[in-house]
Amino acid sequence: MKKATITAILGAVALSLASNASAQVRPEDQIKYRQAAYSFAAWNMGKIKANLDGTFDAAQVKAAATAIAAVAGSGMGALYGPGSEKSIGAQKTFAKPELFQNGAEVGKLAGDFATTAAALAKAAESGDAAAVKTAYGDVGKTCKACHDQFRARH
């Protein structure tokens, strides 16, 4: 199989992974949890960047990369269920309507995130700062690719 195909399948798997336990999560909580997951990932991305820009603490980078990979592998597709397309009261969403209409493209982007996050975790495991730098950049590109297409607030 071509890499793009495998990536798309991985994305579909990631999106479906949490399906059996998603029914009881209210749409407003889906919005809350998906934002929390990205926020937790962003904090960990920030830590890796600080390590690349300053003193490289391999243990901290490893923990941060593990956290990002855990987010990417947590089956977040379940947090984009029916009713979660629009803000609900104080629970605002910045997801564009297009996100909910382009499952295949979103699946591909989710797969890219999972693939690059796993590669970052592997690079962090090695403790090689140069490898981490490259892998970190690759993850950042997948974040940006999805934000550019499907996030209303940049």
Next chain:
Amino acid sequence: MKKATITAILGAVALSLASNASAQVRPEDQIKYRQAAYSFAAWNMGKIKANLDGTFDAAQVKAAATAIAAVAGSGMGALYGPGSEKSIGAQKTFAKPELFQNGAEVGKLAGDFATTAAALAKAAESGDAAAVKTAYGDVGKTCKACHDQFRARH
């Protein structure tokens, strides 16, 4: 060493792990990120509970347990820095002032969380639902222990 001592040391390590990259995170972002981390963990705890109560999907449980362990191991002590003791504008905190005055006790609780979350990840790796149920209960107790002492909102 006694288990309690080892746990306390693990907690201290967990708390200090992110120290070198914490300086640049603003206090309001520390509040935001720590709430995001717990929220992400809570979603994953909920998934495990749904699996224990319903159909046990070993892959989903494994991913969820990995996510919880990643939160517990992410060095969240860095998110309780100076200036983050009180709500900042719209960024509310529900941490009691006592949390910031009892480093040793908080370190012990953080260590308990890290230890039980690692055990849950190990149980999930095995795919044994009974082992997951026990380990899940142990993690839940560490959540509650900290909430009871240091969280103003229950």
